[in-house]
Amino acid sequence: MNTFKDKSIVITGAAMGLGLATAKYLAVKNANLTLVDYNEEALGKAAEEILATSPEVKLKTVKADVSKEEDVKRYVAEALNAFGKIDGFYNNAGIEGRQAPLTNYEIDVFKKVVDINLLGVYYGMRYVIPEMQKQGSGRIVNVASVGGIRGVLNQTPYVATKHAVAGMTKNAALEYARDGVYTNAIAPGAILTPMVAEAFKQVNPEDPKAAEAEFAQRNPTKRLGKPEEVASLVAFLLSEDCQYVNGQVIAIDGGESNIYGNA
DSSP, X not given: OOOOTXXXXXEESXXXXXXXXXXXXXXXXXXXXXXXXXXXXXXXXXXXXXXXXXXXXXXXXXEOOTTSHHHHHHHHHHHHHHHSOXXXXXXXXXXXXXXXXXXXXXXXXXXHHIIIIIIHHHHHHHHHHHHHHXXXXXXEEEEOOGGGTSOOXXXXXXXXXXXXXXXXXXXXXXXXXXXXXXXXXXXXXXXXXXXXXXXXXXXXXXXXXXXXXXXXXXXXXXXXXXXXXXXXXXHHHHSTTXXXXXXXXXXXXXXXGGSSXXX
């Protein structure tokens, strides 16, 4: 689909990384954007970046914490007030947490990962889907991870929540496709975003670039993914071209998830 003209798209976690890359991609295609993030300063900068390259785009920014149900209700309401409808929902906000073995993981951090990665995604669907049902159409893209289709060492809550996102995606697809609402998820591997860069700092605080290079060598493509590569996949899944893809968890990881084991 070459244009999203008059399409209203909501993006959570829009201030950086995969959310920002997708916002920029859709702005070029004339989407009306509601950008949601808890970091108001970063959100403002993201809006400036988008408007610098796509000055005609209509966008609204909403400071919200996706782990708080009232904040989710508010960003849905503000998107509707601004554009009258929600055609697409990129349910992207999430965190990694920290890296530690299961039995050593800090309970408070574990709960925070669950609140953002699981409840945040659930709240988003809970309040966006009824609006899409009223319209008789809608596209939802949740963000799972390769950690939602296999294990990842030292990331138990992240893996648990991303598996849950994959499961919720499949259930929503079964329950609401009859209303014209299609729900899919993407499962990115190591895409070079600020969150992934921070993970490499945890792996090797003294030389995170060395950790990045070592990780890239395990990938069949011998490189990390680019945010704009993910953005193009998300745009397809949010578009009217996506007519018979529903309930899928689509890996975008250079093929790494096909490797047996973690070695």
